[in-house]
Amino acid sequence: MNRFRDKVALITGAAQGIGRRVAERMAGEGARLILVDRSELIYDVGQQLAQSSEVLALTADLELYDECNRVMHTAIERFGRLDILINNVGGTIWAKPFEHYDPQQIEAEVRRSLFPTLWCCHAALPFMLEQGSGAIVNVSSIATRSINRVPYGAAKGGVNALTACLAFETAGRGVRVNATAPGGTEAPPRLIPRNSVEQSTEEKHWYQQIVDQTIDSSLMKRYGTLDEQAGAILFLASDEASYITGLTMPVGGGDQG
Numbered sequence: 001m002n003r004f005r006d007k008v009a010l011i012t013g014a015a016q017g018i019g020r021r022v023a024e025r026m027a028g029e030g031a032r033l034i035l036v037d038r039s040e041l042i043y044d045v046g047q048q049l050a051q052s053s054e055v056l057a058l059t060a061d062l063e064l065y066d067e068c069n070r071v072m073h074t075a076i077e078r079f080g081r082l083d084i085l086i087n088n089v090g091g092t093i094w095a096k097p098f099e100h101y102d103p104q105q106i107e108a109e110v111r112r113s114l115f116p117t118l119w120c121c122h123a124a125l126p127f128m129l130e131q132g133s134g135a136i137v138n139v140s141s142i143a144t145r146s147i148n149r150v151p152y153g154a155a156k157g158g159v160n161a162l163t164a165c166l167a168f169e170t171a172g173r174g175v176r177v178n179a180t181a182p183g184g185t186e187a188p189p190r191l192i193p194r195n196s197v198e199q200s201t202e203e204k205h206w207y208q209q210i211v212d213q214t215i216d217s218s219l220m221k222r223y224g225t226l227d228e229q230a231g232a233i234l235f236l237a238s239d240e241a242s243y244i245t246g247l248t249m250p251v252g253g254g255d256q257g
Helices: 017-028 041-049 065-079 103-113 115-131 150-173 201-217 226-237
Strands: 008-012 032-037 055-059 084-087 134-139 175-182 248-251
Touching: 008 017, 008 065, 008 115, 017 032, 017 041, 017 226, 032 041, 032 065, 041 055, 055 065, 065 115, 084 115, 084 226, 103 115, 103 150, 115 134, 115 150, 115 175, 134 150, 134 226, 150 175, 150 248, 175 226, 226 248
Parallel strands: 008 032, 008 084, 032 055, 084 134, 134 175, 175 248
Antiparallel strands: none
């Protein structure tokens, strides 16, 4: 398949997990890629994918607007246009009942899982509007209805609202905005953990409650695969979804989030 031949796609959080699988599959379908991550692991991923695609790998802290703006301008300078933006940065940092969060932790969760998507949409939008076309896919989560991660769920609820509101504003100007809401996903161990502090016994118990609830809420009673998540993202980014905008698509084995 060549759904993305000659398309320029920017993928955030592309060093591992869902973001990396999206990058691998887009490269296989002919996309020209800008891969962004805060980890220098992104350069290894870029080098591997450069064997089959034109790739620019960048490190950036996308929780900061200036960094998002720099990334978008660098992409335009290199490729001249931006056809697809996949906002994949985010993820639960701590897992525990809400009353156990410190205020600083709540702020950190929102900065990690809302602001990179908000800032990247804002920084990329002028270029897409100027060219009169573009597809944005935000990666949300079915955790907007779950336990032991209220700040993360609130941040992803913000991503859902951003997706719907921005779609209203841009549908008549050639830019589509959609999101996927992944459920639990089997993935290799993270090379760089979101939280480097070793979990206590109590914290492990709270995390296991998330796992149990995720499987119980899924009609298929299992976690998904990286390819099952990437497939939905690629569909919404492709011209096959040309009449779809403002959608948040649950990808959780029947869990609607």
